Amino acid sequence: MLTSLAYLLEPKRLGRVVLYRLTEDFAEAWNQLPRYRDNDTSRPVRPAYAGLATALSAVTSQPVVIMPDTITPPEDDEVVPAVLATTKPIAPRLLTRAVRSWERLIRGGADDDTLAPLLAQSEMVKPKLLDFIENADSGRPRAPQWFYRVAAWNFAAALCETPLHLPAGTADAGKRLEWLMDTRGSLLAWDHVLKGKTERPARTGYGMHKLDFRVITLPGEPRIGIHVLPTFSRLATHWAGTRTAFVERGKENIVLRLPVGHRRSGESWEPYARNFTAQVVAACNLEAIELGTNETLEKMSGAARALVPGPTEHPLGKGTGTRFNLYLANYVKEAAKELKIEQVTYERTDVEVIRHVTGPVVREDLDHALSGAEQDHVRILALYDDEYTRERMITALTPYLEEPEETAGWEDNHDYQLTKRLCVRLHRMPALVSQTPVDWDRELAFLTPLVSTALTGVWVETIWNPKRRASRKGQQADVYDPKRDLRRHFHRRGMVSQFIAQRPRPKPPKPEDEEAPTPELAADADQPLGVDGAPEPAEGETPKKPKQSRPRLDYPAINGLRDLMFRMGAVDGRLAEGVSLDRPTILVGVHLRQQRISAKIGSADKTQMVEVLTALHTDPDPSQPWRLEMYSRRHHAWLPLPQGEAAFGAGSIGVDQHARHKEGAALVREHIKAALRILPGQTSLVIFVDTEACRTIWPGLQHARFGEATLPSEGLDDNGRSVAVVSINTSYGEVPTPVDRADARGRRDPARPQAPDDWLHERTTSTGLTSWYFAQKSRSYDGFGQTGINGSTCTRFTIPENLKEKLLRKDWHSFTATQITVPQPGEYQAKDLAALAAALCHQSLAWDARTRHPVPLHVAGAVDRNHPEYRGPSFEAEAEQPGDDVS
Structure with a gap:
């Protein structure tokens, strides 16, 4: 049995919410707000509900969210009623003053005051969250978008008062982490900051543990799930490039989470709280927000802390480690036991996944x-x-x-x-x-x-x-x-x-490292030499094998060459050995990703949909090679993988007017249907799709409409062809994090989690829907000795002193998982398709470890990542950039 960091609650135990119901008049007034800039160097932007919500959170020191009161996200051009949701009622005068001050700042000083009167007229209610859930009994619960935020706040508040105990060998030793809650509903180990140092270059860094909470639904599950997401947040020692700040408000025992910008101050730059948050707080005559200076950040001496802005070299590594996750899982069960929560677990099936071939193609x-x-x-x-x-x-x-x-x-x-x-x-x-x-x-x-x-x-x-890298000496x-x-x-x-x-x-190796021990050295050690020049064992001691030097x-x-071979279409027999298919089948991977079209200067609001389709043609006849193809939009044809990747990379990465919603989603569906219809007409299809990327395109992938709404198979089975759809979800925020194999035997240390094995696991809900779970450990966790598995033997607070400096700067890995569901099995059994997906993750083409996605979907993602415009400016946009002399 695999345990996870997700928990199920009955809807009636989710608590209450304070709601201000905003009318369509409020939404219409909002749409009339002008573009604004909160800094002389920023570009004008449209006001977002999140901007006002952040300012109100700072004024009230409590979580606030303003969102449309709809179950599905509205289209941008729609005016729909919204709600302001929070945890406690806001004093009417304070609410009016804060909203009026914020609007005046948005309007550049003009006191039109359109929002505050409408908000003051809104109805304030304190309902149960249970009242907003639809279709729970059928295993397809639905709720407004704001519901998921509020439910996470309530759960975090239930844990906040109880410290997390991290043992250090004895029952009463170790560390107790006490939490502060921020205005986004995260729990911060505020008073337990860890410090790390490096000598070359000389740097000091800080980090603290943080718990995020995400309310999720599970396939076919009537209850609401809470996924706990632990992170080790590394803290910046200067403001440059930072985007998020935490500010402690001691009187309220809460931490403000604020978006941060940067503006000119003389010849340097200074940070500021975006969306006029500090100005609104000042207008309400409240304690001023002080972000401090680089010096206070460097010494961790002020009330503010900032997150490291992105991937960078840092004296402290990332990750909490698997042992911390196990302690955390047990802590959550105990701290929230009054809510009668149930931990999400998965049972082992009889499907063992085996890797038959490793190494390069021979x-x-x-x-x-x-x-x-x-x-x-x-x-x-x-x-x-x-x-x-x-x-x-x-x-x-x-x-x-x-x-x-x-x-x-x-x-x-x-x-x-x-x-x-x-x-x-x-x-x-x-x-x-x-x-x-x-x-x-x-x-x-x-x-x-x-x-x-x-x-x-x-x-x-x-x-x-x-x-x-920044320039350093030499x-x-x-x-x-x-x-x-x-x-x-x-x-x-x-x-x-x-x-x-x-x-x-x-x-070259030093000569002394290659020489065998001399008789003099052996004499000094009072130990004779054997025939091979190695010391002979003492009497009664087991002889040691001579150390073999490996090249x-x-x-x-080696791996670069393997990857190039796979890009040239090399598919040997390893997949055929690892996958059981008794008839010719085409395994299709549908990879979608929305990318912003950006340029070197500034960024654009326009986006394009990146669409990559691959097909793995299989045959049970060993004399017939398996082959990879890729769909080329330019040629409206399926080409061998290398020709398909070249055709894809030669043009723009995305497709204009294609999008995730409305007319754009319909264009995506038609494009992909047209591509799939020209595959050989009688051969069975198994379509693998990424759940998170595709569910707004095909609603039948959503848990609330699972298997009943539109799927990628629509229109492909007109001639009697069998078409199956397999949904693959690897989202860190949605797929419960594996914690431990609870039924593992023979463990010497009961607090050390057992790593996932090579068996497929499953979970069947009370409504009869089964989903499958394929957990894995990272290659680094399994392959680099003590530094790879340090997170399983201790926590960052309980590292032995002689190892602390070394281990704190390492990344501490956790387990991950792939969730597999089958909305349409075609002519197959759903369990067989889940086993097929797991086998295609376990036996990859150019990698000796597991991949997160099955081969066709993994290949499609790799082709996308290899495009010259992947997450970067387009060549066309660069060519259109004006020169320096153009105003």
């Missing part, structure tokens, strides 16, 4: 694996500048040679045959290490004659560090990343690519 299987690319000749083009990178590339390619000694005579700019189908060519290109943009059309002109001779995958050296900051430019040029030539980071040549493998080069 030489004997390579030609057969590449046949799915539908090209007789395939080439790896290795572009390098550093001689050591050339050696690393050749070393990684050596296993594919019949005679490894042949590499000694390899010269640049010649094709050398690895197998009957695959060859390799080396080419030196100094421009790869340029610190400034390059004329790639000129540098890559030599590729033109290669395009027509073979399908080419390019393996490219890079010096760019994805973690941008080290130049990274200023130019050529990957985006190079990928676009390769894609336009019909090529796929993979990059290998340059690394320095390792120093040091270049995993970045």
Whole structure:
């Protein structure tokens, strides 16, 4: 049995809410507010309900949310009634003054006062949250969007008064974490800040534990779920780049959570609370909000703390660790026992998931694996500048040679045959290490004659560090990343690519490290030497095996080559061995993601929908290779994966007018239906979709309308074809976090969680709906010794003193899981489809650990991430940027 960090409550135990019902007149008045800027350097924006809610939270020192009073999110152009929800009634005079002051600031000083009178006329009620839930008995509960926020506040408040005990070996030792609640309903270990240091460079960092709560629904479950999300929040020691601040309000015993901006102050910058929050507090004659200075942040001496703005190097690692999660799970059960909560658990099925093959594709299987690319000749083009990178590339390619000694005579700019189908060519290109943009059309002109001779995958050296470094002594900051430019040029030539980071040549081992112990050393130790030169064991002692020296493998080069092979369409027999299919089947992955169209200067409100469709063609006949295809919108055809990725990467990443809602969602559905209809008409389809990304496009994926509303299979079974839909959810906020295998045996330390195993688990609700759960530990947790599993042997507060400095700066991993549901099984049993999804996560193509998504869906996501415009400015937007001399 797998336990999790999610709990179920009967709806009647969710508590009450204070509601101010706002009319359509209020919504109409809101729409008449002008664009505003709360800082001279910011761009004008439309007022959002969250802006006023933040100001009211600061005035009242309690959670406040203003949201439309609808069950489904309204369209942007609709005017619908809203509600103001909070935990306690707000004094009418204070509410009126705060809203009027905020509106006056929005209007630049004009006292039109349109919102406060309408809010003062609103009805204030204190109903039970139970009254707002629909269809709970059927296992499809629905509620307004604000309901989920308020239910999380109430649950957090129920835990807040009880400290969390973290034992340190004895029943009464260890640490007790006391919580403060912030105005978003999170619990903060405010008085228990941890400190970390590094010497090179000399830095000091701080962090504190934080609990977030998310109200969720589970498939087919009548009760409401609460998912507890523990984080180790790292705190900034300066204000630069920060976006979120916490400010302690001692009198109210609550912490304000405020969005932070930055404005000019003389020759420097200073932080400020956005949305005029500090000005509204001052207008209400309340204690001023003081964010403090860089010095107070650095010393943690003020009332304010700020979150580190994003991924960056820090003296403290991320994560709480699995042991903390187990203590937390037991704490929640005890602290909230009056609510009669039930922990969400999953039972083991009889399905064991086995990985039959690991490692790269072997030489004997390579030609057969590449046949799915539908090209007789395939080439790896290795572009390098550093001689050591050339050696690393050749070393990684050596296993594919019949005679490894042949590499000694390899010269640049010649094709050398690895197998009957695959060859390799080396080419030196100094421009790869340029610190400034390059004329790639000129540098890559030599590729033109290669395009027509073979399908080419390019393996490219890079010096760019994805973690941008600040300049330090002897080290130049990274200023130019050529990957985006190079990928676009390769894609336009019909090529796929993979990059290998340059690394320095390792120093040779010292002679003394290679020498065997001398007789003199053995004599000093009073221990004779054996025949092999190693000390002989003492009498009665078991002889120790001589330490074997293993060759040091270049995993970045090996894995990079494996990834390039998969991008060129190499599919060997490993999937066929790990998956049981008794008939030809097409496994489809539908990957959707909405991306903002941005430029280098500022950002745009416009978004595009990124749509990537892949198809894995399977056959039970071992002589028939499995092959990967990708749909090309430009060609309205399914192409072999490398050609499909090149066609996708050569154009814009997204599709205009396609969106998650309304007409945009209908366009997405029609586009994907048209793509799927041209797959072979009689072959069975199994469609894997990402739940979080796709459920607004196809409502039948939502728990409230599961299997009954529109699904991706609509219109595909007209000719009798079997179509199944499998929904894959990996959202950290929605899929309960695994904690422990409660039925594990033989554990020496009862407080050390047992890692997930290779069995599929399931949960069947009272309404008869089954969902499946495939839990996993990270590769780092399992593969890097003590530093990988430190979070299972202690908590950050109970680290032994001799290990504290080392372990605090490491990342502490937790377990993760994939939730599988089957809204449409087609001709299969739902359990068999869940086992198929788990097997396609466990046996990946180019990775020896599990992936979060089954192979077709994982490949589609990988293609998206490899697009030159992935989460970045579009090439078209960059080309349209005005020059410096244009006003």
